[in-house]
Amino acid sequence: MSSEAESQDPPAFLASVLGRLVSSDPTLPYVTLTFAQSLDAKVAGRGGLQLILSGNESMKMTHWMRTMHEGILIGVGTAVNDNPQLNVRHLPFPAQGGHMQHYHHPRPLVLDPNLRISPKCKLIYNASLKAGETPWIISARPAKTESAVESQDGIDWEARKAALEKTGAKVILIERDPSHMLIPNSDSSSYLSMSAVLRAIRAEGIKSVMVEGGARVILSFLHNAQEGKQLFDSLVVTVAPVIVGAHGVGYSELLDDIPGLEHVRTEALGKDVVFGMKAMR
Ligand SMILES: NC(=O)C1=CN([C@@H]2O[C@H](COP(=O)(O)OP(=O)(O)OC[C@H]3O[C@@H](n4cnc5c(N)ncnc54)[C@H](O)[C@@H]3O)[C@@H](O)[C@H]2O)C=CC1
Numbered sequence: 395m396s397s398e399a400e401s402q403d404p405p406a407f408l409a410s411v412l413g414r415l416v417s418s419d420p421t422l423p424y425v426t427l428t429f430a431q432s433l434d435a436k437v438a439g440r441g442g443l444q445l446i447l448s449g450n451e452s453m454k455m456t457h458w459m460r461t462m463h464e465g466i467l468i469g470v471g472t473a474v475n476d477n478p479q480l481n482v483r484h485l486p487f488p489a490q491g492g493h494m495q496h497y498h499h500p501r502p503l504v505l506d507p508n509l510r511i512s513p514k515c516k517l518i519y520n521a522s523l524k525a526g527e528t529p530w531i532i533s534a535r536p537a538k539t540e541s542a543v544e545s546q547d548g549i550d551w552e553a554r555k556a557a558l559e560k561t562g563a564k565v566i567l568i569e570r571d572p573s574h575m576l577i578p579n580s581d582s583s584s585y586l587s588m589s590a591v592l593r594a595i596r597a598e599g600i601k602s603v604m605v606e607g608g609a610r611v612i613l614s615f616l617h618n619a620q621e622g623k624q625l626f627d628s629l630v631v632t633v634a635p636v637i638v639g640a641h642g643v644g645y646s647e648l649l650d651d652i653p654g655l656e657h658v659r660t661e662a663l664g665k666d667v668v669f670g671m672k673a674m675r
């Protein structure tokens with residue numbers, strides 16, 4: 395595997411798990427759900443502390459996945475907590491015909507109903523330096539109410555939208571859908587319908603999306619799948635040889651059996667093990 399890791403082509407592992415990254419439904423993008431976890435299924439430490447779970451080899455594989463997809467989707471929890479870059483930085487520098495080539499960066503897509511992301515975040519800063527694509531923020535107008543507190547929220551939301559748009563970031567609005575499948579105990583005002591989000595992204599021209607987390611977004615996809623609504627095509631999970639413990643952040647506490655997942659390939663990458671699965675839509 396080490397010679398493949400240095401190659402200027404994506405690892406064969408990804409080709410067999412992701413195939414041609416073409417969705418069977420033309421109204422939806424091809425979706426890869428992917429994340430790194432500890433042996434005890436935690437994706438972050440105490441209070442959401444960001445953990446570097448992936449070693450060099452599996453992190454490189456993650457960056458191959460980034461360059462293979464047109465979009466990279468996270469929830470606003472990750473955007474605020476980690477201030478991530480979501481660009482492609484850990485691949486061998488590509489040369490072609492004597493010219494240096496740049497890897498394609500995926501477009502960052504942030505689920506952010508209440509527009510909590512900062513206009514000063516790295517995603518926006520990097521885009522200004524051409525070290526990443528301009529992020530798209532996916533949101534929904536606050537519901538109109540008679541309440542003074544909530545109507546003030548509406549005004550603040552408009553101001554936050556204007557501040558983000560001033561940086562060049564695009565705010566994509568979707569309709570609020572109170573009937574969409576909700577994770578038990580979650581607050582409907584801060585959740586968007588995942589299928590509406592995916593349809594909106596596809597309508598904007600994005601044909602493949604890598605979903606990188608965080609915990610609630612992972613749970614949303616898996617919860618939908620558990621209820622028979624399969625919204626991802628493949629699942630790639632890096633397992634690192636560490637135990638985080640009960641104080642860490644997990645995603646599986648509310649889940650039951652998930653049907654329709656089929657193992658494709660398992661790869662040992664450095665200290666980590668990466669599982670590649672396909673999902674039956
Ligand atoms: N180990 C790994 O691979 C990764 C770990 N993380 C970790 O995850 C943590 C962040 O996770 P969370 O706080 O759960 O935030 P998150 O990144 O999952 O964002 C959740 C937020 O997204 C918004 N959202 C809108 N529609 C939604 C929907 N249908 N489903 C889910 N969310 C929706 C909501 O405002 C919700 O609160 C951080 O500690 C971060 O370090 C994040 C990404 C990858």
Ligand SMILES: Nc1nc(O)c(N)c(N[C@@H]2O[C@H](COP(=O)(O)O)[C@@H](O)[C@H]2O)n1
Nearest residue numbers: 430445446447448456476478479480606
């Ligand atoms: N593959 C992977 N391994 C880990 O150990 C991780 N902590 C993550 N996290 C995800 O990557 C984002 C950080 O990306 P940048 O390095 O800033 O580009 C982080 O926010 C998570 O989405 N992934």
